[in-house]
Amino acid sequence: MPVTGTQVDNEAIRLACRLGKKNKAKIWVVYVITVRRSLPIEAEIEPEIRKAEDLLDSIEGVAGEENYEVKTDVLQAREAGSAIVDEAVERGVDLIVMGIPYKRRFGLFSLGTVVPYVLTNAPCRIILYREHSA
């Protein structure tokens, strides 16, 4: 389950935990640090790493409230979409759960660029959890 630091992540992780309970599934939560081309891929962007750590700690806490233990990872990539898809392929996951905020662009609801990429290229099932529009 990729997370981005928005409000919907907490709701999405709760959903993932409840879905996973039945089959005692393993849940991996990943945060992707996207590195601009002006930096090497292995650059240590301290503010981003700190943000990732805090977010994943918080997600672990929310999962703990659901009595579920999740594994967390920080990925660093040029493109978040391809990193998520490749991680899913590598781990052989059965399902990706993605929480998406309600964002508008030029007055229209927008999925952004990462979600369409994952929807197009991921080999497994995907559940999109969109936050409330209010």
Next chain:
Amino acid sequence: MVNSWRPKPGDVSLRVVRPVKLHRALGIPGLFSTAYGDVGSSIYYALGIVAISALGLTPAVLTFSAILFLFTGLTYAEGATALPEAGGTGAFARRAFNDLISFITSWGLMLDYLVTIAISAFSVANYLGHFFPVCSTWPTNSLVGIGIVAFLAGVNILGIRLSSRLNMTLVILDILTQLTVVVFGVLLIINIPTLIHNVHWGTAPTLNQLLFGISISMVAYTGIETVANLGSEARHPSKQIPRTVLLVFATVIVLYSLLSMTALSAYPVHQFDNHWVSDLTERFLQDPIMGIAYAMPGAVKEILSFWVAILAVTILTIATNAGIIGSSRLAYFMGKRQQLPTGISSVQLRFRVPWRAIVIFSSLACLMIILGNVSILADLYAFGAMLAYTMAHVSIIALRVKEPNLKRPFKIPLNIRIRRKDIPITAVIGGLATAMTWLIVVYTHEYGRVVGFAWILIGLLIYILFRRLTHRPLVAKVPEGQPKLERILYPTQPTSQKPEGKDIVDFTREDYNTKHPP
């Protein structure tokens, strides 16, 4: 189990940060398009610069420097796969020697990136002259070039991305365009007797001119150091990096040789005012490929010149951007290794790029563009490039001697055994050739000598001042970064497992590893 533990102010503990996993996405198409996108754009300005000196021997000179390119590319391939980190030659030199030599190497390479930015942006303006003739005259071409650099610097700081798929498409179009020019050149223009008569041994070119031309010909391969940056991004670097080098070499040697033969068939060497010249350099010094397009007959000329102008503008803009990205990455590496003040290369959350480095080095490139002279820029490039390439070869040889057991996913073939150490022949030949070429540059290129040494001296002053002020040694390697631990104001978590008297760092590490097994 619900965790009811909460921190209270004043308490301290340590925690281990999660290891970051790098996502390597590039395959050979992506690697090739990145590398050729840099290298393949150089012919759009290099052909004229080399032809001024090498005259009828331009094809031979470009072929010779293509071989040097191959040897240097193989050296970079071994270094990039063994030491997959930003910094390229600087990283090799640091591992093989020390921080001072690494700094001199990196600073020379930085000069190359600045020249790449300046010469590519300046050339964009000259090719725009096909549509707007005023753009190819000074100072308009300099102003346009500066505008392009400023725009791209802004794009990089704001984080607007050029899609990698678009980049690949443009590179393929560029190769097809050059191939088209070559095919028409072979069918309509190339004349072997003309090429033979272009060479007047000893007079056109003279030995000095030939050496001058050889020394400057590496400007046709600007972007070769990109290979060193690709090591950490390739999915399977040990196979893909060397294959990319060979693929780029094969492409450039064919295209550059045939393009130069076409150019010198269309604009033969002749005497003018007691000098041997070619109309290629008299009329098309700053846009030589356009000169080839104009030499085509009839409708081919109209279509090809239009298409070449558009492609040249696009590809050279991408090359300018690549130079900005390269200088930014190099500045990051130098800041990380305490070779430049970290304030220059630090990354804040707002822009997520080393924006100060981008602004500083783009501004320096703009100063170079004001000169409005591609030959002077090529002089500067030759100075920095030969220094950096020589150090790359020397570093790889030194690492073979000092660290024979270093893991080398790709090892250069063709080695000679000296005192039980395998020394790569291509690195020896390449190192000697680039060193000699650097000496020729220093001896024969006035601008390269004066500005190049001034650049190195200014850099050394900055380095020495910075190291002294921060109480760091000048020569020895400064330790790399901090351990992956951070101190935060949290209470130490009381558990029944906490042994008395155990080192808190070990305990925290064990505690983390238990909860997060690899």
